[in-house]
Amino acid sequence: MRWLIILLSLVFLMACSTPQLRPQAQAVANTHPAASQAGLDILNQGGNAFDAAVAVSAALAVVEPFGSGLGGGGFWLLHRASDGRQVMIDGREVAPGAAQRDMYLDPVTGQANKVASVNGALAAGIPGLPAALVHLSEQYGELSLADSLRPAIRLAKNGFLVNEHYRRLARFRLPVLASSEPARSIFLREGLVPELGTRISQQDLATSLESLARDGFSGFYRGELADKLVSGVQQAGGIWDKQDLANYRVKEREPVVIDYNGMRVISAALPSSGGLVLSIALNILEQYDLAAMDEATRVHLVVEAMRRAYQARAQYMGDADFVSVPTEKLSHKSYARALAENLNLKAAMPSQQLTGLNASEGHDTTHFSVLDKAGNRVAATLSINYPFGSGFVPPGTGVLLNDEMDDFSIKPGTPNVYGLVGGLANAIQPNKRMLSSMSPTFIETDGSVGLLGTPGGSRIISMLLLAILEAEKGAQASSWVALPRYHHQYLPDVVQHEPEALSDELKAELTAKGHKLESVGRTYGNMHAILWDKKNGRVTAASDPRGRGMALVE
Ligand code: DON
Numbered sequence: 383m384r385w386l387i388i389l390l391s392l393v394f395l396m397a398c399s400t401p402q403l404r405p406q407a408q409a410v411a412n413t414h415p416a417a418s419q420a421g422l423d424i425l426n427q428g429g430n431a432f433d434a435a436v437a438v439s440a441a442l443a444v445v446e447p448f449g450s451g452l453g454g455g456g457f458w459l460l461h462r463a464s465d466g467r468q469v470m471i472d473g474r475e476v477a478p479g480a481a482q483r484d485m486y487l488d489p490v491t492g493q494a495n496k497v498a499s500v501n502g503a504l505a506a507g508i509p510g511l512p513a514a515l516v517h518l519s520e521q522y523g524e525l526s527l528a529d530s531l532r533p534a535i536r537l538a539k540n541g542f543l544v545n546e547h548y549r550r551l552a553r554f555r556l557p558v559l560a561s562s563e564p565a566r567s568i569f570l571r572e573g574l575v576p577e578l579g580t581r582i583s584q585q586d587l588a589t590s591l592e593s594l595a596r597d598g599f600s601g602f603y604r605g606e607l608a609d610k611l612v613s614g615v616q617q618a619g620g621i622w623d624k625q626d627l628a629n630y631r632v633k634e635r636e637p638v639v640i641d642y643n644g645m646r647v648i649s650a651a652l653p654s655s656g657g658l659v660l661s662i663a664l665n666i667l668e669q670y671d672l673a674a675m676d677e678a679t680r681v682h683l684v685v686e687a688m689r690r691a692y693q694a695r696a697q698y699m700g701d702a703d704f705v706s707v708p709t710e711k712l713s714h715k716s717y718a719r720a721l722a723e724n725l726n727l728k729a730a731m732p733s734q735q736l737t738g739l740n741a742s743e744g745h746d747t748t749h750f751s752v753l754d755k756a757g758n759r760v761a762a763t764l765s766i767n768y769p770f771g772s773g774f775v776p777p778g779t780g781v782l783l784n785d786e787m788d789d790f791s792i793k794p795g796t797p798n799v800y801g802l803v804g805g806l807a808n809a810i811q812p813n814k815r816m817l818s819s820m821s822p823t824f825i826e827t828d829g830s831v832g833l834l835g836t837p838g839g840s841r842i843i844s845m846l847l848l849a850i851l852e853a854e855k856g857a858q859a860s861s862w863v864a865l866p867r868y869h870h871q872y873l874p875d876v877v878q879h880e881p882e883a884l885s886d887e888l889k890a891e892l893t894a895k896g897h898k899l900e901s902v903g904r905t906y907g908n909m910h911a912i913l914w915d916k917k918n919g920r921v922t923a924a925s926d927p928r929g930r931g932m933a934l935v936e
Contacts, residue, residue, distance in 0.1 A: 669718070
């Protein structure tokens, strides 16, 4: 009898301590209810997280045209439960074959033309999103591409209702939207921002999605749709060629893995700078006991880590298929130790004095996270860059093109729309991918798995850094996304912060340490996260209270 009791107790103890291998629920967290619903519908039809990711990406292309779309690109970070494979699907846009390093510089004055890299057909890189959806579906999905695209096609035909967010972004991009006839007739009403509740249906976009659903890669990158895209771009002064579309290829990249204080952070690889910048910042922070610090010292230290990590971004990072980026050295703990040598806990280091170390070796955008019941996961950040991208729609396609060319360094030291500077590593070259900050991320600990990401241009990476530090404290997903935010990106040399993020006392202490502070007026970011507690199988999801998010768990 005694043996039986001991045996039963052992079995009970083992059951309690063995992590649950499967989540007890599935979850989709993203910015629009119709897109979340599209993802859940696909999961309920027997699709896996990868099929759901196709459905959500395509639905977002329809209902949030200002943020992402068929005319843009993105990164999908995947974890496949059956074999633990982790991979980043790189569907980033590439520069057209006729692109040149100085294509946005005035030939006489050498001044950067910051309008041409942001507005109109010349601003658009070759889209990667349609190819990525085909790849995701064919290589990782259970359902057909046509099944996963069905909700988006229906949404494009039936239309969606204009909300306040749409109106704000359309107002911001009104002149450029009004100057492309197709964009004007789809997204505006009589040349003006549509009234609240106006229905936007997109028949041409539905036809383009149907072409993709029917013919896969060729349905977008070859044939009739490709012809319309190329001739529309060329007639509007752009430089796309049919070969540019036919030659576009998705890349599978090994994600960046960071060991930080017992956590594993898995994030985006080049051509996103996210994983490397996070790794430098976290490797600097790991050298300190953050929990033992007063708040002012802690915020100061995090800012100094951001400053150094973004400096390395500006100096070294670009598309590693074209330039040699010293990734191993940059992500090594010893590099961060050297970067921390001139870090003074009492005083800010002016960015102009930060020369960086030699590492040579030999507004809008969107994020969503999906977890299925088998434990497959996707964190994806997608973009057409600026709100409503380039504002240009090639006639008859319904495809709003990106203005991602502005993410290249169009002239060394000249800031892009997010104030980011860069050098030769991120200079324009034909077929090269422009450096990104989009950073879909997983946070793994012994007992939990987190999926997260956010839009926000250059601030994406610092938002994730703050969320990771919050996760380290054992906080829930709802507080990762709600956390007040501050940011430093090396240049401009200021700490940008949300109006309420820093108390008056904290501001005074940071100013005394030599920081320049700038309240950025309104809140920023739109983070969507899922947390799976492996000890009890519980799944929670949270969307940023600043946004209009919709996290569904069922
Ligand atoms: O790839 C990038 O880093 C940018 N094109 C992302 C733009 C963005 O997040 C705009 N969001 N507010």
